[in-house]
Amino acid sequence: MSVKIISDSTCDLSKELIEKYKIQILPLHVILGERECLDGINISPDEIYRWADENRSVPGTSAPSITETMQLLQKCGSDGSEIVCFSISEKMSTTANVMRLAAKELDMEERVFVVDSENLSTGVGLLVLEAATMALEGRAAVEIVAQIQKLRPCVRASFVVDTLIYLQRGGRCGSVTALAGGALKLHPRIVVSNGEMQADRKYRGKMEKVLLSYTDDLKPQLLNARRNRVFVTHSGCSAEIVELVCRHLKEMGIFEEILVTRAGSVISSHCGPGTLGVLFIERG
Numbered sequence: 001m002s003v004k005i006i007s008d009s010t011c012d013l014s015k016e017l018i019e020k021y022k023i024q025i026l027p028l029h030v031i032l033g034e035r036e037c038l039d040g041i042n043i044s045p046d047e048i049y050r051w052a053d054e055n056r057s058v059p060g061t062s063a064p065s066i067t068e069t070m071q072l073l074q075k076c077g078s079d080g081s082e083i084v085c086f087s088i089s090e091k092m093s094t095t096a097n098v099m100r101l102a103a104k105e106l107d108m109e110e111r112v113f114v115v116d117s118e119n120l121s122t123g124v125g126l127l128v129l130e131a132a133t134m135a136l137e138g139r140a141a142v143e144i145v146a147q148i149q150k151l152r153p154c155v156r157a158s159f160v161v162d163t164l165i166y167l168q169r170g171g172r173c174g175s176v177t178a179l180a181g182g183a184l185k186l187h188p189r190i191v192v193s194n195g196e197m198q199a200d201r202k203y204r205g206k207m208e209k210v211l212l213s214y215t216d217d218l219k220p221q222l223l224n225a226r227r228n229r230v231f232v233t234h235s236g237c238s239a240e241i242v243e244l245v246c247r248h249l250k251e252m253g254i255f256e257e258i259l260v261t262r263a264g265s266v267i268s269s270h271c272g273p274g275t276l277g278v279l280f281i282e283r284g
Contacts, residue, residue, distance in 0.1 A: 003084060003135040003144060004076040008064065008095050009039040010088040011125040012233055012263050021132035026072050026085075028095065028266045031060035037265070045236060045268035052272075058166050059269045063095040069102035073112060082111045082141035084148075086128050088266075089195035090116045113145045115152075118195035121267045122231035122259075122279045123157030129229070130281075154282045156221055157192040159233070160214050162207055162274025164188070167197075189214060190271075207237075208244060211276055215248050218278055222254055225280045230255045234276040235263040245276060255280075 007013070009027045018025060027038040032051045037043035039061075052058050076083050087096035096116045103112035115131075117124040127148055134144045161167060164186065187210045188199040201217070203210040222230075232245055246258050263271070 001140070002079070002081045003139070003141045004081045005084055005086070005128060005132045005135050006072060006076060006099075007086040007124060007128045008088055008093075009264055010093075010120055010266050011086065011128050012121045012261050012267060013125045013128065014259075014261050017125075017129065017259070017261075021129060022136065023128060023132055024072060024076055026064050026069060026095075026099075028064060028088075028093070029062045030265045030269060031062065039265045043265045045263065045265050045273075048265055048269055049236070049273050052166070061093075061266045061269055063093050063098050066098055066102050066105065069098050070106055073099075073102055073106055073108060077106075077108055077111065080111075083108075083113065084131055084135070084141050084144055085112060085114045086117050086124055086131070087114065088120050088124060089118050089192070091118075091195040092120060092197075111141070113141050115145060115148055116195070117155075118152055119155055119157050119192050120197075121157065121159075121263055121277065122233045122261055123155050123192055125231065125261070126155055126229070126279060126281055127151060150284065151281055154226075154284050155192075155279070156218075156225075156282050157277065157279045158189055158214075158218070159271065159275050159277025160187050160189050160203065160207075160210060161271055162187060163272045166270060166272030189217075207274065207276075208241060211241065211245050212248055215245060215278060219252065221282055222249075222252060222278075222280065224282050225254060226283055227254060227256055229257040229259055229280070231259050231261060231279040232276065233261045233263055233279060234274075235268045235271055236273040237276050241276065245278070249278070
C-alpha cells in the first residue's frame with residue numbers, strides 16, 4: 001500500500017521541493033480585516049506587510065476548515081493509500097485536531113496518521129521531507145510515523161527577528177514582551193521548544209553582523225547535525241543577507257545541501273519582515 005504525505009502550509013517548503021517529494025499542501029487561512037485568504041494561494045507576505053503597516057495591526061490566522069481538510073483527504077485516499085499528515089505545533093494552532101476530525105468524519109482513521117510536528121516553518125518541513133523520502137522508498141505509514149517520532153525532538157528551529165512589532169502584537173511569544181524596546185534595536189533569537197516559541201537570547205546592531213553571530217552561536221549544535229540538509233528560511237531578507245548566511249554555513253563544511261526558502265504568509269504574519277532562521281535536525 002502506498003503512502004501519501006500531507007503537510008499544512010506552515011511547513012514553508014518551496015514549490016520545487018513539494019513537487020520533487022510529491023507532498024500535498026493544506027493551506028491555513030490568513031485574515032486581513034474582513035478578507036479571508038488561503039496561505040500560499042491568494043495572498044503573499046509582502047501584501048501582508050503592506051496591510052499591517054496601513055492598519056497598524058497584524059493579520060489573524062486560522063486553521064483550515066474541516067470541509068477543506070476532508071476534500072484533500074478524499075483526494076489523496078481515493079486509491080486506498082495510507083496518509084501521513086503533518087501540522088504546525090498544536091500549541092500554536094488547532095490544525096492537527098481538524099485533520100483528526102476530518103479523518104473520523106470520513107471513516108479513514110485507520111489509514112490517516114496525524115503528526116503534531118511540535119514545530120513551525122521548516123522545522124515542520126524537515127520532518128515532512130524525511131517522511132516523504134521514506135514514502136518514496138515504499139515504507140509503511142506506521143514505520144514512517146515511528147521514525148518521525150524519534151526525529152521530532154531532535155529538530156532545531158530558531159530564528160532572529162528584525163522587528164519586535166509583529167511578535168508583540170500577535171502575542172504568540174510571551175517572552176518577547178520582556179525584550180520590548182524597539183528603540184534599542186534589539187534582535188531576539190526565538191527558539192521553538194516543546195512546541196512553543198521562546199526568546200532565549202538578544203543581539204544588538206545591524207542584521208548582517210547579528211546573523212553571523214547567531215550562526216556562530218549555533219555551531220556546537222550544527223557540528224552535531226545530520227549532514228543531509230539545513231534550511232535557511234527567511235521572511236523577506238535581502239539577497240545579500242541570505243547569501244552571507246549561506247556562505248558562512250558553507251564555509252563550516254557540515255552540510256551536503258543548504259536549502260533556502262521564503263516563509264509563507266502565516267509564518268510571516270507572526271514574525272514580520274526581515275526574519276531569518278537556520279533550521280536542522282541534530283543527531284540523537
